[in-house]
Every structure is written in structure tokens, then in C-alpha cells.
Amino acid sequence: xxxxxxxxxxxxxxxxxxxxxxxxxxxxxxxxxxxxxxxxxxxxxxxxxxxxxxxxxxxxxxxxxxxxxxxxxxxxxxxxxxxxxxxxxxxxxxxxxxxxxxxxxxxxxxxxxxxxxxxxxxxxxxxxxxxxxxxxxxxxxxxxxxxxxxxxxxxxxxxxxxxxxxxxxxxxxxxxxxxxxxxxxx
Numbered sequence: 001x002x003x004x005x006x007x008x009x010x011x012x013x014x015x016x017x018x019x020x021x022x023x024x025x026x027x028x029x030x031x032x033x034x035x036x037x038x039x040x041x042x043x044x045x046x047x048x049x050x051x052x053x054x055x056x057x058x059x060x061x062x063x064x065x066x067x068x069x070x071x072x073x074x075x076x077x078x079x080x081x082x083x084x085x086x087x088x089x090x091x092x093x094x095x096x097x098x099x100x101x102x103x104x105x106x107x108x109x110x111x112x113x114x115x116x117x118x119x120x121x122x123x124x125x126x127x128x129x130x131x132x133x134x135x136x137x138x139x140x141x142x143x144x145x146x147x148x149x150x151x152x153x154x155x156x157x158x159x160x161x162x163x164x165x166x167x168x169x170x171x172x173x174x175x176x177x178x179x180x181x182x183x184x185x186x
Contacts, residue, residue: 014058016069019043023081023177024170027147030055031069035091038144041166055096077147083177086114088148096144103127104139109149115178119157133157141165147174 015037017030028043028051029036040051045061052059067074072090079085092109094102107127112118118126120133120140129135140151146165152174156162164171175181 014060015052015055016060016062016067017048017052018061018064018067018070018074019045019048020074020077022077024166024173027077029070029073029077030059031073032093032095033069034093034095036070036073036145036148037093037096039146039148041146041170073148080147081177090148092145092148097139097142100127100129100132100135101139101142104136105143105145105149105151108151108154112150112153114150115180117153117155117175117180120154120162121157123154137163150174153178153180 015030015032017028017038019026019028021027025041026043028038028040028048030038030052038051038055040048043051062068062070076085076088076090080088094106097105104123104127108118108123111126112123120136121130124130124132124136136154140154141163143149143151143165146152152164152166152171154162161168161171161175172181
């Protein structure tokens with residue numbers, strides 16, 4: 001289905017999306033009536049179109065300040081980057097994740113709070129698959145809700161920072177914001 005980028009709200013099931021500025025660059029946010037469905041790094045209105053089209057719903061981009069489904073996610077992300085929010089309390093639409101990946105992401109969301117980190121192997125053990133550290137890494141790489149489901153808190157078991165879909169420097173910034181790492185010097 002083609003995206004709709006106008007002030008006319010589509011009827012029936014829909015997806016509301018926008019690109020917002022943040023301390024780590026522009027973020028694409030998308031939500032359905034069930035909840036936040038997608039957060040994407042390094043976004044722009046131009047690059048958002050193909051991603052939104054792949055979500056397969058009637059898409060609506062509200063004017064700034066006119067968000068209905070995204071108003072609370074935007075408020076909470078702003079508070080997070082200001083250091084005023086330590087736990088996102090948002091309804092989440094998990095349709096873009098399933099099976100083992102969803103199980104791992106939901107465990108991460110439940111059990112690894114702000115300011116804490118967990119190793120890939122430890123997270124695998126928490127979901128009953130102690131030998132599945134690489135599969136946990138794949139789940140982190142497929143996370144449709146980074147920041148909110150905080151995959152930046154998953155690090156290498158040996159103490160390394162590990163990879164990150166938003167880039168390792170972005171991961172460092174987020175871990176510094178949460179007090180896990182010292183603030184970068186430059």
C-alpha cells in the first residue's frame with residue numbers, strides 16, 4: 001500500500017510516523033493503534049518512505065505537534081535524552097519481531113534497567129538458551145524498537161562494547177547518558 005503524506009487521516013488500521021531530532025541524530029518513529037512499532041536511527045523524511053511502505057499499513061505523517069499515536073513516545077524520548085526518564089512506559093506493537101528474537105527482546109526489556117548492562121551469553125541463559133549468544137546478537141541487530149527496548153545495554157561477555165545498529169559511537173553516547181561509561185572526551 002502506498003504511504004499517505006498529507007493532513008488527511010486514513011480510515012481503518014493505520015500507522016502514524018514522523019522523524020524527530022535527538023541527541024544521537026534524527027530518529028524515525030512509527031506507531032500503530034496497538035503501540036510503538038518502529039524506531040530507526042539516522043532517519044530523514046526522504047529515507048523513511050521505503051521503510052514505512054514495508055510496514056504495510058496506511059501511513060499518515062502528522063504535522064509537528066499534531067501527533068496522536070506518537071505524542072507520548074516523543075515526550076518520553078525527549079525526557080530520556082534530558083536525563084529525566086529511566087524507564088519507557090509505552091504500549092509496544094511487537095509485529096516486527098517473532099519467535100526467539102521477540103523472546104530475547106522482551107526479556108531484555110523486562111530485566112535490564114537503565115544504567116545496567118548484560119552480556120550476550122547471560123541474556124541467552126536468561127531465556128533458557130545458554131549457548132545462543134550469537135543468536136542473541138542477531139536478535140539485537142533485528143530489534144525494531146532500539147532505545148525503547150534498550151539493545152545498547154547488551155555488551156560482549158569479555159567486557160567489550162559490542163556492535164550496535166545505530167553505530168558503536170551512538171552506543172557509547174547512550175551508555176554514557178545512562179552512566180555506564182564515562183562521557184566521551186571529544
